[in-house]
Structure formats: structure tokens, C-alpha cells
Amino acid sequence: xxxxxxKNSGFGLFTDRDIYVSGETLLAKIYIPEANSSxxxxxxxxxxxxxxxxxxxxxxxxxxxDGFLLLPDSLSTGNYLLRTYQKHNAAKHKVxxxxxxxxxxxxxxxxxxxxxxxxxxxxxxxxTDQISIEGIEPQYQINQPFGGNIRINPxxxxxxxxxLLVSVAQTDHSFAAEAFLxxxxxxxxxxxxxxxxxxxxxxxxKKTNEAAANITVYLTIPDSVPGFQYxxxxxxxxxxxxxxxxxxxxxxxxxxxxxxxxxxxxxTLDDLFAAAGELPKFRQEAIQETFRNNIARxxxxxxxxxxxxxxxxxxxxPVLTNQKTYPYYGKATETIDPQLFIDLPDFTExxxxxxxxxxxxxxxxxxxxxxxxxxxxxxFEETPLLLIDGIPIRDLNVIKExxxxxxxxxxxxxxxRFYGDLRFPGVVAIYTTKSDYSMLPESDxxxxxxxxxxxxxxxxxxxxxPEPNIPDLRQVVxxxxxxxxxxxxxxxxxxxSVIGHYKIIVRGKLKDGTLIFSEKQFExx
Amino acid sequence: xxxxxxxxxxxxxxxSVGSLVNAQETPNENWEAQKIxxxxxxxxxxxxxxxxxxxxxxxxxxxxxxxxxxxxxYMRYSSYKDELIYFNxxxxxxxxxxxxxxxxFWVADKDKKMHVFRKxxxxxxxxxxxxxxxxxxxxxxxxxYRKVNLTATTPYHDINGILKNMEYTTDHQFYFYSPEKGYxxxxxxxxALLAKFVKTDQKAIKKLLRKNRMQILDxxxxxxxxxxxxxxxxxxxx
Numbered sequence: 001x002x003x004x005x006x007k008n009s010g011f012g013l014f015t016d017r018d019i020y021v022s023g024e025t026l027l028a029k030i031y032i033p034e035a036n037s038s039x040x041x042x043x044x045x046x047x048x049x050x051x052x053x054x055x056x057x058x059x060x061x062x063x064x065x066d067g068f069l070l071l072p073d074s075l076s077t078g079n080y081l082l083r084t085y086q087k088h089n090a091a092k093h094k095v096x097x098x099x100x101x102x103x104x105x106x107x108x109x110x111x112x113x114x115x116x117x118x119x120x121x122x123x124x125x126x127x128t129d130q131i132s133i134e135g136i137e138p139q140y141q142i143n144q145p146f147g148g149n150i151r152i153n154p155x156x157x158x159x160x161x162x163x164l165l166v167s168v169a170q171t172d173h174s175f176a177a178e179a180f181l182x183x184x185x186x187x188x189x190x191x192x193x194x195x196x197x198x199x200x201x202x203x204x205x206k207k208t209n210e211a212a213a214n215i216t217v218y219l220t221i222p223d224s225v226p227g228f229q230y231x232x233x234x235x236x237x238x239x240x241x242x243x244x245x246x247x248x249x250x251x252x253x254x255x256x257x258x259x260x261x262x263x264x265x266x267x268t269l270d271d272l273f274a275a276a277g278e279l280p281k282f283r284q285e286a287i288q289e290t291f292r293n294n295i296a297r298x299x300x301x302x303x304x305x306x307x308x309x310x311x312x313x314x315x316x317x318p319v320l321t322n323q324k325t326y327p328y329y330g331k332a333t334e335t336i337d338p339q340l341f342i343d344l345p346d347f348t349e350x351x352x353x354x355x356x357x358x359x360x361x362x363x364x365x366x367x368x369x370x371x372x373x374x375x376x377x378x379x380f381e382e383t384p385l386l387l388i389d390g391i392p393i394r395d396l397n398v399i400k401e402x403x404x405x406x407x408x409x410x411x412x413x414x415x416x417r418f419y420g421d422l423r424f425p426g427v428v429a430i431y432t433t434k435s436d437y438s439m440l441p442e443s444d445x446x447x448x449x450x451x452x453x454x455x456x457x458x459x460x461x462x463x464x465x466p467e468p469n470i471p472d473l474r475q476v477v478x479x480x481x482x483x484x485x486x487x488x489x490x491x492x493x494x495x496x497s498v499i500g501h502y503k504i505i506v507r508g509k510l511k512d513g514t515l516i517f518s519e520k521q522f523e524x525x
Numbered sequence: 526x527x528x529x530x531x532x533x534x535x536x537x538x539x540x541s542v543g544s545l546v547n548a549q550e551t552p553n554e555n556w557e558a559q560k561i562x563x564x565x566x567x568x569x570x571x572x573x574x575x576x577x578x579x580x581x582x583x584x585x586x587x588x589x590x591x592x593x594x595x596x597x598x599y600m601r602y603s604s605y606k607d608e609l610i611y612f613n614x615x616x617x618x619x620x621x622x623x624x625x626x627x628x629x630f631w632v633a634d635k636d637k638k639m640h641v642f643r644k645x646x647x648x649x650x651x652x653x654x655x656x657x658x659x660x661x662x663x664x665x666x667x668x669x670y671r672k673v674n675l676t677a678t679t680p681y682h683d684i685n686g687i688l689k690n691m692e693y694t695t696d697h698q699f700y701f702y703s704p705e706k707g708y709x710x711x712x713x714x715x716x717a718l719l720a721k722f723v724k725t726d727q728k729a730i731k732k733l734l735r736k737n738r739m740q741i742l743d744x745x746x747x748x749x750x751x752x753x754x755x756x757x758x759x760x761x762x763x
Contacts, residue, residue, distance in 0.1 A: 195557060230560075231556060234550045236549050236550045238549065238552070240556055325590070326623075328562060330562060330564065330623060331623070376567070415564045416565035417564055418561070418564065418565065418613065418618065418620045419561075419562055420560030420561060421560075421613065421615050422560075423618070
């Protein structure tokens with residue numbers, strides 16, 4: 001009964017293999033229930049104590065997502081868990097899958113026991129005879145091209161929801177991983193990430209330690225055309241930012257300023273990933289000799305792969321339809337490259353000699369900055385928006401020592417600019433030669449972090465062995481997580497130089513949420 | 526005594542409910558929405574005539590360059606500057622929206638009729654991005670460039686008694702536009718419409734207009750005539 005209830009949960013988490021070596025890349029595909037409002041699903045690697053090791057946010061398309069995880073070289077040998085969840089209900093629903101990772105510098109014979117997940121909520125898969133894999137021989141030679149055909153019964157074809165996952169990879173009978181659904185009634189539901197990753201947190205007053213209202217929090221993604229967002233806090237002091245147009249790792253700066261000069265704030269970010277939550281129970285199993293031998297062979301294969309720098313995957317640049325053509329502070333009235341001119345020692349000299357309409361003065365060590373309002377033909381009385389590498393700065397002392405050698409370019413906007421509800425009485429945007437944000441003052445009001453945004457799509461690298469005496473050490477010879485279902489699906493690939501048992505698996509999901517699969521094995525000798 | 530206890534308990538309950546309500550509020554309205562970029566709009570000099578398409582702030586929506594749409598914005602189109610101006614209520618400022626950040630906008634007139642404006646590159650004189658009102662959509666579009674010019678005129682005294690010699694004059698221009706073939710200007714009369722077709726088609730179009738009892742007297746009747754002609758498959762010669 002419990003198994004039946006889980007059968008149609010609509011969740012599925014599959015990987016290219018069950019056994020890995022540290023330093024390898026893990027490929028994954030996730031099936032998500034149809035009625036889902038989130039655009040983002042997270043894939044994390046955690047150890048069996050729930051400590052997160054690495055992870056990526058993946059984009060959901062057609063209730064499916066696929067991606068990859070780089071398994072760090074430093075991982076110790078043992079069982080690990082892959083977990084997938086959506087941040088808004090991570091406390092209530094998580095899917096985990098057990099995998100084995102061997103450290104490539106460990107002795108293969110060292111491990112004698114493994115931990116297997118002991119859980120009732122196993123995600124059920126149904127083997128179907130309506131998908132037949134034809135044309136696969138029981139044995140192949142190494143480096144031999146081969147092909148086959150996947151035939152799907154037309155009756156089943158109408159039942160399949162979305163795309164199929166087809167993989168051909170090495171397999172080990174002594175360790176067959178399973179996926180489990182972890183459910184809990186505790187925990188609150190958060191805001192679904194409908195459009196993209198939501199970065200949230202709270203601003204507190206450092207004196208009172210209470211939530212700070214009416215504070216404008218800024219998020220900057222420094223770049224040649226910087227990304228920028230702002231959020232004005234309400235009584236709860238919370239702020240939210242949406243990261244919907246970024247892919248891969250991005251540097252981000254979150255900061256706020258007090259409403260009065262002596263007001264000091266503290267920014268605290270919410271967890272970027274789900275907490276460990278309730279962990280599954282484990283049982284211990286003795287490691288079989290065949291398993292140990294396979295590990296030894298895999299370690300050798302991966303070590304040689306590293307030596308010959310053979311790539312496992314190739315990233316595909318995502319289609320960006322909404323490239324920013326100009327920065328949020330508007331098109332610059334003037335752009336000055338100070339390096340084209342004579343060397344000047346400080347910003348006062350630069351503003352005097354090179355920046356028309358910019359007045360930077362440092363009388364009595366109290367710097368001031370003004371920009372010309374070209375519309376009104378006078379100088380703004382207020383200090384303009386000052387940016388260093390796209391990041392707003394209020395302390396003018398930061399720029400006073402900057403000479404021409406430190407500055408790559410200066411953008412000047414000589415008008416009363418608006419961005420949403422923010423007003424900028426002129427803009428001076430300085431882009432430094434180092435672009436390392438070393439000028440930024442560290443404080444509780446400013447957080448610098450590297451964010452993992454939506455993972456760039458990737459495909460399995462094809463065989464590209466330039467010399468015949470270099471072995472092809474792929475353990476996954478075919479991986480297509482986005483195969484459109486059809487009555488006949490021909491597949492072509494070639495075996496690698498790694499001998500052993502391989503499995504071709506076709507996986508899919510039916511409209512009622514049932515996960516189906518069909519598989520065939522062969523041996524490479 | 527018991528009343529006092531009840532009062533204290535009630536107060537404590539009210540405070541705890543209040544603190545719960547304050548615990549986490551719903552995020553700001555439209556926090557995810559793209560922000561409008563622009564510069565402060567400085568009022569145009571007052572002359573005879575009118576520099577705007579509409580005489581008041583009207584609700585409309587804008588489409589950003591990436592296709593995102595922002596709704597319920599109070600705006601007016603400056604025909605003189607060919608710029609869209611919106612009123613930001615929270616900071617009480619009239620802001621001229623950066624043309625580069627928009628694809629177009631929709632604005633309702635006082636009769637609640639929606640006018641669609643698209644930003645398009647104009648390769649004639651003067652080259653650059655312009656807001657064209659899309660009068661008819663299709664393979665060949667009929668576009669209007671609602672231009673107002675500042676022209677010299679005979680000296681006059683304005684309402685404040687100041688002597689002036691400039692006035693805003695409307696200079697609406699109409700074009701047939703095809704993405705492949707570009708723009709061809711057209712005037713709003715029967716002979717100008719006929720001149721946009723090959724000679725062999727002109728006779729048939731005349732007959733068609735006559736049959737439908739269509740007289741081209743103004744913009745609306747020109748649009749009707751063009752729609753009828755287009756429906757019958759006649760193609761404009763660029």
C-alpha cells in the first residue's frame with residue numbers, strides 16, 4: 001500500500017552510474033510532478049550525515065531537469081547521497097539517491113563495509129516490456145562502434161509524458177542504487193521559485209538587533225554591464241532578489257546603507273540550500289570482492305583520464321534572449337579612458353583634467369563629488385551615484401587615491417537618472433583595472449559572495465582521441481536525457497577501452513506519474 | 526481584580542498575535558518586476574499647440590526590450606520628443622523612459638480605445654528608433670508616426686501676455702511597412718492609396734472601394750479602405 005502511494009509520486013532521480021571515483025562528473029536527470037510551480041530544482045551531494053558537499057540549481061523544463069555535478073577530488077571513500085528538492089518545500093519533500101564514491105588516491109582494498117539506505121519510501125519504478133531495445137549484441141570489443149534501436153509500443157507512446165532518458169554506462173551488479181522519497185509534515189512552505197532563484201535575507205539594526213524597516217538593500221552582479229536590483233524592507237526587515245537571467249557561478253555583492261549616518265545595519269542571508277533535515281537510516285553491508293575489483297579498475301581509468309585530460313562533459317552556452325545592452329544607470333553621456341592620457345596621481349587630478357562635468361574636491365580631507373546636470377545646465381547639489389565596478393559606494397575616501405593606472409574607464413551620466421523608485425543625481429561609474437573589488441570596504445552592511453545560479457546545460461563529450469595508442473577511458477558511452485519519444489529511436493555510439501559490464505537503460509515517466517524503464521546488458525571484452 | 530487579569534491576558538494575546546503578524550510579511554508588490562529606467566522629464570516650453578498625444582495621464586502598459594510587460598502605468602506620449610513619459614507616484618516624478626529599454630507600449634485614449642505603439646528603426650530621414658502607432662497589423666503594416674514639430678509662426682501673445690513666435694504643429698506621417706521591404710510613405714487620400722499598387726490592380730481596387738461604398742475622408746476611413754484592399758489580396762508596391 002505504501003509502495004503504491006509512492007509509485008505515482010511523480011518524482012524520480014536518476015544518475016548515469018551508481019559508482020564513482022572522486023574527480024569524476026556525475027550526470028543526473030530528475031522527474032518532477034506535473035503540478036509544480038517552481039522553475040528551479042536543486043541537486044546536492046551530501047554525505048551520510050547530511051553535510052552538503054556541493055550542489056547546483058537546475059532549471060525545470062516540462063516537469064524535468066537534468067544536469068551534472070563535479071565530484072570533488074578530496075572526497076573520502078564511502079557512501080554519499082544525492083538529494084534533490086525545491087527550496088520552498090524542502091523541509092517537506094526531498095528525494096535522495098545513494099551513490100558510492102571512491103577516493104582516487106585511496107587503496108581500493110581499504111573499504112570493507114558500505115552503508116545502504118534503509119527506508120520504506122522507496123521510489124518505485126516499473127519495468128516495461130513495451131519498450132524493447134533491439135540490435136544489441138551480448139558482447140563487444142573495446143573501441144567498437146555499435147548501434148541499436150529502441151522500439152516503443154504505440155499504445156505506450158501516447159502515455160509517455162515528456163522526454164526519455166537513455167544512457168549506456170558501466171554497471172556493477174554488486175551495488176544497485178535506489179532512490180527514496182523523504183517526506184515530513186513539519187516545516188513551513190516558502191515562496192516558490194517560479195521565475196528563478198530567490199535570494200532572500202533580513203536586515204537588522206546593529207544597535208537594537210531588531211528588524212530594520214525602510215532600508216534599501218542593493219544587489220549588484222559586477223560585470224562590464226553590471227546587474228543591479230534593490231529592495232526596500234518592510235517592518236519585518238526582509239529582502240528578496242530574483243536571479244532569473246544568470247547562469248553558472250556569479251560574483252554578487254549585497255549591501256545596504258543606513259538612513260542616518262550613524263545607523264549601522266547587519267545583513268543576514270537566508271540559507272542558499274536546504275538544511276540537512278531528517279536523515280535516512282543506514283544498514284551496513286559487507287563489500288564484495290567483485291565490487292572492490294571494479295573500484296580498482298575505475299580508479300585506474302579515472303586517473304588515466306585525468307592524465308590525458310579527457311573531458312567528460314562539454315558545457316553548452318545557454319540561449320540568452322535578453323542580453324543587457326546598457327547598464328541600469330543608463331547610457332553614459334561620456335566614457336573616459338584615463339589610461340589614454342598622461343599619468344595622474346589621484347582622482348582630484350583626474351576629475352580636473354579628464355572628466356568634464358565631474359567635480360571631485362578633497363578640501364581639508366573631506367572629499368566631495370558633484371556632477372553637471374546637462375538638462376538644467378548646473379551642478380547637482382547632491383552627491384551622484386558613485387559606482388566602483390558597478391557596486392554603489394558612499395565613502396568618497398575610497399576613490400580619492402585612485403590614479404589613472406587604477407582606472408580602466410569612467411562612465412559619466414550627466415542627467416537626473418531614475419531606476420524604478422531610485423533617483424540618481426548624476427552617475428560616476430568607475431571600472432578598475434584589477435576588477436577585484438579590493439576597494440570595497442568590508443562590513444556587516446556588505447556581503448560578497450559567489451552564487452551558484454542556474455546551471456549551464458551540458459552534453460556528454462564525444463570520443464576525441466587524437467592518437468591510437470591513447471586509451472579511451474569513458475565509463476559512460478551514451479547519455480541523452482532529452483530524447484523525444486518516438487516509435488523507433490535509433491542510437492549509435494562506441495565502446496571505450498574500459499572493459500566490463502555495461503547497461504543500456506531507457507527511462508521515462510507516464511502521464512499518471514509512473515516511472516518506467518527498460519534495460520539490456522552487454523559486456524565489453 | 527478578575528477583570529484586570531482578563532484585560533492583561535487579552536492584551537498579551539493581542540500583542541502576541543501582532544508580533545506573529547509582524548514576523549514575516551508578504552514581499553513588496555511587483556518586487557520581481559523589471560524596473561523602469563529613465564531620466565527626469567523637464568517640461569516643454571509653452572507655445573500654441575500641444576506637444577503630447579494625450580492631454581492627460583492615461584493608464585497603459587509597456588513592453589521591455591526582453592519582452593516583459595509592466596501594467597497599469599500612468600503615462601503620456603510626447604509627440605514632440607517622440608518619447609514616452611510616465612508618472613512615478615511613489616517619488617512624484619515625471620520620468621522619460623529610456624527608448625532603448627522598451628519594445629513598445631499600449632496606451633488607452635480617453636474613449637478607452639487602446640493604441641499600440643512599437644519601437645522600430647527608421648532608415649529614412651532622420652535615421653533612428655521611433656515609436657510608430659500600429660494602425661493595422663499583418664504582412665504589410667500601416668504605421669503612423671505621430672510627430673509634433675516646433676515651427677516658427679507669426680508673433681503672438683500667449684496666455685501670460687508674453688510675445689512668442691513658435692508653435693507646436695502636428696505633422697503625422699503614415700507609412701506602409703514590411704519587415705523585408707521597409708517603409709513607404711503614404712498620404713491619407715484615395716489617389717495616394719491607389720498609387721501604392723501596380724496599375725493593373727488599381728482599377729480593381731477602385732471597383733472594390735466603390736462596391737463597398739468607401740470614401741476616404743480621414744484616418745479611420747483610410748484604415749478601413751486599406752483593410753478591405755488587403756483582405757482581397759492586393760499587395761503594396763514598395
